[in-house]
Amino acid sequence: MSEPATDAPGLSDAERDELRRHGILLTKIEELVNLGRSKSVWPLQFGLACCAIEMIAASMARFDIARFGSEVFRPSPRQADLLIVSGTVTKKMAPQVVRLWNQMPEPKYCIAMGACAISGGPFKQGYNVLKGIDRFIPVDVYIPGCPPRPEALLHGLIQLQEQIRTAKSSGPKTTRHLRPGDCNYPVPEFGDRDLEPPANPAVWQPPQIVRSEKA
Amino acid sequence: MSNSGLEFPAPVGGSHVAAVHDPFHGDLLEVSMGPHHPSTHGVFRMMVTLDGETIVKLKPVFGYLHRNHEKLGENTSYLASMPYTDRLDYLNSMTNNWAYALAVEKLAGQPVPERAEYLRVILAELTRLLNHVCLAGFLLQDTGASGTPLMYAFREREKILDLFESLSGSRMMCNYQRFGGCRVDASPEWLAGAKHITDNFGRFLDEYEELITGNEILMARTQGVGALSPELAISAGITGPMLRATGVDYDLRKVDAYGVYSRFNFRVPLGDHGDTYDRYMIRVLEMRESITILQQALRDLPAGPIMDPKAKIRGFRPKAGEAYGRIEGPKGEIGFYLISDGSPNPYRYRVRPPSFVNLTVLEDMCLGQTIADAVIILGSVDIVLGEVDR
Amino acid sequence: METLEQIRDRLLARFPGAEVTLVTNPGAAAQHSLSLGLAHAAAMALFLRDDAELKLDYCSNVTGVDWPEKEIIESTKVSVPDPAGGPAKIVEQKTKRIQPGSLEVVYHLYSMAKKHGPVIIRLRTANRTDRANVPSLTPVWRSCEFQEREVFDLFGVKFDGHPDLRRILMWDEFTAHPMRKDYVEPDDYEWEPTPHGTVLDKAKAHYPPSALVAAAPAAPAHGAPTHAAPAPKEAPKP
Numbered sequence: 001m002s003e004p005a006t007d008a009p010g011l012s013d014a015e016r017d018e019l020r021r022h023g024i025l026l027t028k029i030e031e032l033v034n035l036g037r038s039k040s041v042w043p044l045q046f047g048l049a050c051c052a053i054e055m056i057a058a059s060m061a062r063f064d065i066a067r068f069g070s071e072v073f074r075p076s077p078r079q080a081d082l083l084i085v086s087g088t089v090t091k092k093m094a095p096q097v098v099r100l101w102n103q104m105p106e107p108k109y110c111i112a113m114g115a116c117a118i119s120g121g122p123f124k125q126g127y128n129v130l131k132g133i134d135r136f137i138p139v140d141v142y143i144p145g146c147p148p149r150p151e152a153l154l155h156g157l158i159q160l161q162e163q164i165r166t167a168k169s170s171g172p173k174t175t176r177h178l179r180p181g182d183c184n185y186p187v188p189e190f191g192d193r194d195l196e197p198p199a200n201p202a203v204w205q206p207p208q209i210v211r212s213e214k215a
Numbered sequence: 216m217s218n219s220g221l222e223f224p225a226p227v228g229g230s231h232v233a234a235v236h237d238p239f240h241g242d243l244l245e246v247s248m249g250p251h252h253p254s255t256h257g258v259f260r261m262m263v264t265l266d267g268e269t270i271v272k273l274k275p276v277f278g279y280l281h282r283n284h285e286k287l288g289e290n291t292s293y294l295a296s297m298p299y300t301d302r303l304d305y306l307n308s309m310t311n312n313w314a315y316a317l318a319v320e321k322l323a324g325q326p327v328p329e330r331a332e333y334l335r336v337i338l339a340e341l342t343r344l345l346n347h348v349c350l351a352g353f354l355l356q357d358t359g360a361s362g363t364p365l366m367y368a369f370r371e372r373e374k375i376l377d378l379f380e381s382l383s384g385s386r387m388m389c390n391y392q393r394f395g396g397c398r399v400d401a402s403p404e405w406l407a408g409a410k411h412i413t414d415n416f417g418r419f420l421d422e423y424e425e426l427i428t429g430n431e432i433l434m435a436r437t438q439g440v441g442a443l444s445p446e447l448a449i450s451a452g453i454t455g456p457m458l459r460a461t462g463v464d465y466d467l468r469k470v471d472a473y474g475v476y477s478r479f480n481f482r483v484p485l486g487d488h489g490d491t492y493d494r495y496m497i498r499v500l501e502m503r504e505s506i507t508i509l510q511q512a513l514r515d516l517p518a519g520p521i522m523d524p525k526a527k528i529r530g531f532r533p534k535a536g537e538a539y540g541r542i543e544g545p546k547g548e549i550g551f552y553l554i555s556d557g558s559p560n561p562y563r564y565r566v567r568p569p570s571f572v573n574l575t576v577l578e579d580m581c582l583g584q585t586i587a588d589a590v591i592i593l594g595s596v597d598i599v600l601g602e603v604d605r
Numbered sequence: 606m607e608t609l610e611q612i613r614d615r616l617l618a619r620f621p622g623a624e625v626t627l628v629t630n631p632g633a634a635a636q637h638s639l640s641l642g643l644a645h646a647a648a649m650a651l652f653l654r655d656d657a658e659l660k661l662d663y664c665s666n667v668t669g670v671d672w673p674e675k676e677i678i679e680s681t682k683v684s685v686p687d688p689a690g691g692p693a694k695i696v697e698q699k700t701k702r703i704q705p706g707s708l709e710v711v712y713h714l715y716s717m718a719k720k721h722g723p724v725i726i727r728l729r730t731a732n733r734t735d736r737a738n739v740p741s742l743t744p745v746w747r748s749c750e751f752q753e754r755e756v757f758d759l760f761g762v763k764f765d766g767h768p769d770l771r772r773i774l775m776w777d778e779f780t781a782h783p784m785r786k787d788y789v790e791p792d793d794y795e796w797e798p799t800p801h802g803t804v805l806d807k808a809k810a811h812y813p814p815s816a817l818v819a820a821a822p823a824a825p826a827h828g829a830p831t832h833a834a835p836a837p838k839e840a841p842k843p
Contacts, residue, residue: 045253049280049601050305050387052257060369075253092776093258093279096250119796122299125290125804126283127783127790128775147387192780194791206795208813278774285759286784324633449662449717452748465663465717536632539666539713539723552668552713555632567666567713571755572748604774 030169037081037107038069038164041157044080045073046100048087051114051147055086058150068157077103082160083137084153088116088123089130091195098187101137106177109164111156112139115146122146135199137185138176243271246586250279254357254590257600261577261589268585273578277603284605288564293319293394293531296564301388303549303566304602307346309338309379310544312392317473318540318551319394323533325526330519331396332475337409337512338379338391339542340505344416345375346545347456347498347505348423350597354495355427357594358436364427371419374412381405395526406513413509420502428499437491441580441592444489451575455547456497457596461489467543474542478515479508494595532559539567546570546597566605570598606721607658609637619652620645628727638711638725646728647740647766653714653724654745661714661724664742667752668713669760673733673786674706706733708762712742712749730762733785741767759784 011026019026047055059065059073074080077100089097101110112133115121120131133139140163143156167175177183185203188195249260258279264272284303288296300315301308313335320327327335352368376386382405383389383398391398401409427433443453445461458465466483468476484500486493535557541550547569554563573596581589609627616625616639624642641649653661683698708730715722730737741764743749753764754773761782764770772779781788794800797808 046251048258050302053305053387056365057369057373060373061366062370062373088280088282090279090281092281093250096258096279100251122302123282123284123287125790126286127788128278128281128283131793131796149386190776190778192778194793198791198793206811209798278772278776281774283783321634322632447747450747451750452664452746454665463717465720470720534632536630536634538630538632538634538636539725541665548665550666550713552666552711554670563668563670565666565668571751575747575750 034165034167038161040069041082042080043070043073043082043084044077045075046083051086054147054150055084055153058153063150080104082109084111084113085117085133086113089133090128091130094130094136094195095187098136098185102184106183107175109140109160110137111141113143113153114148115144118142135204138203256598259600270581270584270589273581275574275577280600280604285564288561292559298390301390302601304599306349306599307342307545308387308389309342309391313339314542314549315551316392316394317542318538318553321540322538322553322555325395326523327396328520328523329517331521333512333516334397334401336474337509340509341375343505343545344502345372347502350498354594357590367423378408396522400521410513413506416506440491440588442488442490443576443580447576452572455569457494457573460486460493460497462486467548479511481508491591491595532557544569547573568602571603609639613639616649620649636725638727640727643728643739650742650745660716660718663715663717664712664746664748665715666713667749668711669756669762670709671760671785672707675704677702677704708733708737708760710739710756710762737761738763738765740765743767
């Protein structure tokens with residue numbers, strides 16, 4: 001509700017606050033839906049490696065992810081809306097991750113937790129390590145760390161909730177499933193030396209860096 | 216190896232056939248449990264062939280977390296591999312560090328000062344407490360007691376993780392041991408904190424045991440389930456609490472007496488039946504023994520340097536040769552085999568993972584049991600995929 | 606426990622015609638090992654397990670080691686007669702020979718019954734290509750089952766007599782043997798934000814030529830030192 005309503009009929013924030021104090025909520029369906037979505041993000045019970053232990057610690061009594069709405073970690077991808085990729089994604093596991101992602105219903109979000117999920121991490125130079133899950137699925141929030149503290153995961157979750165709350169139904173900040181294009185991500189196959197394809201070109205292109213000669 | 220005593224003909228077509236026609240007993244169903252499954256403790260996959268609910272064949276599939284740790288070891292220097300050992304068995308980073316440091320110290324003939332040895336024992340036993348309490352929590356989660364025992368376990372774990380963080384800077388990936396000692400000295404405040412936790416852990420264990428150990432559902436679900444005979448355990452190279460639950464008295468802290476373990480008075484609990492209940496109880500008893508060791512170590516910790524002053528940190532090049540060093544980690548025997556050719560990087564760097572070898576008998580333990588039991592049996596083996604797959 | 610020499614002598618006495626050599630370990634650990642010939646290896650392993658003195662019932666660790674072929678240059682001093690009739694000259698002659706590579710499997714054996722060990726045995730294959738077979742010791746010690754599969758997967762050593770020899774860590778369609786010294790990993794170095802050393806060389810293969818700007822200020826050299834350096838200089842050896 002803190003988003004300046006540029007396309008709402010001319011009521012300022014102060015006037016809306018005043019109305020709210022009297023128990024009258026003036027909003028758009030879109031904002032209500034986003035509020036509901038952001039405050040009850042249900043993660044998938046999906047832990048790959050060391051970061052998974054910190055994710056479990058975040059869901060335990062001390063750090064308590066339940067107060068942010070993520071009380072239930074769903075075992076089935078059909079019932080979850082958040083995939084927290086916590087841990088190294090190996091090439092052997094990557095097709096399974098993409099399959100799970102495909103099975104999740106829209107709107108779905110992905111958090112890449114830990115250095116390994118972001119870019120391969122400390123195990124980057126290896127024959128079986130996928131250099132970041134964003135090569136195959138679109139990632140919304142990246143949480144660096146090895147492993148990131150549970151507070152970092154909560155911070156990332158709050159960032160994601162911000163993103164969800166400020167999503168629009170059209171324009172550049174649309175939620176993914178409302179954008180035109182196919183929502184089904186192709187599952188990579190096992191080749192004889194590497195995955196085929198090694199990355200999904202629709203999702204990831206190597207960023208172009210301008211480097212100096214001496215680097 | 217089958218417990219059920221029935222002879223099932225091998226399914227035709229190999230493991231990719233979903234329903235196999237066995238003309239006399241009816242259809243066999245093949246289920247793939249994992250790699251994404253709440254009960255598989257990480258990305259572990261079991262291809263289970265079922266006759267109704269009874270398991271007829273079980274083939275474990277892993278490698279989903281194979282992070283080429285050994286190849287990385289060949290391309291990095293000895294010291295730079297120390298942070299990677301944290302990530303092997305990611306619940307117990309201190310014992311992984313110690314096993315690696317022990318192997319390199321054997322390779323290079325590097326002595327370790329006494330205070331460092333005592334600190335290593337203290338941290339290893341704290342890690343053992345951490346690991347066993349987590350195992351109890353996860354095992355009970357697998358039986359279906361969703362949440363509560365794990366919450367209690369993690370509450371204690373957080374206290375010990377706070378200790379690790381204030382000592383080494385990181386909760387889980389401590390990177391604390393060095394070749395020739397430890398990295399940071401423990402302050403008197405830290406030692407007081409450790410003593411406080413040790414003294415109160417016994418009371419927590421009493422509370423936990425009252426809640427869980429005498430619970431009839433736990434007993435009904437774990438007693439007699441997944442029994443393992445001592446002969447098979449020895450032949451299959453099982454080590455750690457799983458071996459001692461079958462009754463074999465082999466604890467590296469007593470057999471090898473590495474470090475200063477020979478100075479401590481502690482018992483080694485042994486089981487009678489080798490079933491899941493015994494494996495659970497062994498870990499509870501080992502926690503009590505760890506408390507005893509911790510109290511003795513904290514009482515007797517000598518003053519002195521924590522690092523050998525002649526230890527070479529930069530430019531560490533052990534002479535050509537090889538060494539195999541092993542310790543009793545919380546999951547079993549964790550060993551490192553290093554071949555050096557005189558260069559700063561090892562020629563061959565091998566981790567002997569306890570969970571990997573302990574999985575050899577998973578099929579034997581699960582045959583004839585129901586699929587719900589397979590989940591509990593896997594939980595009692597205590598695997599960590601970072602170690603199984605490296 | 607008896608020494609390795611005594612074990613070797615007993616093995617040779619029990620299995621005449623077998624090859625058993627003592628491999629000394631030069632390092633400080635002094636963990637010497639026995640290299641067993643492949644023909645009698647399985648029988649000798651059974652003997653080691655069941656012998657009343659040794660009772661090595663626990664195989665702790667199975668490791669694969671890759672020894673690629675080495676070019677050995679030997680120089681010998683040869684006396685060459687002077688064609689002009691003067692005194693003979695001493696000339697150094699260099700001969701090159703290729704020592705064939707092999708794959709080695711190292712077993713660490715302990716005894717749980719007698720609580721002693723380790724006794725380390727090694728099996729070497731004939732070469733790294735078509736005769737990379739060794740007898741499997743899984744029928745003797747069940748703990749070798751998964752570990753031998755791993756050596757097969759990562760090194761390519763075939764174990765004859767293994768009940769279920771297939772890949773364990775890599776996927777089934779994978780063809781190479783990654784832990785070998787001559788393995789070349791797939792090239793996915795297109796996105797390396799801070800490369801240095803060998804990674805820099807691999808990443809440079811992906812740089813478009815237009816991305817290199819000549820006039821930019823100097824960046825720190827390879828293997829940047831941990832302390833602050835005002836000007837780029839040679840990286841100190843770690």
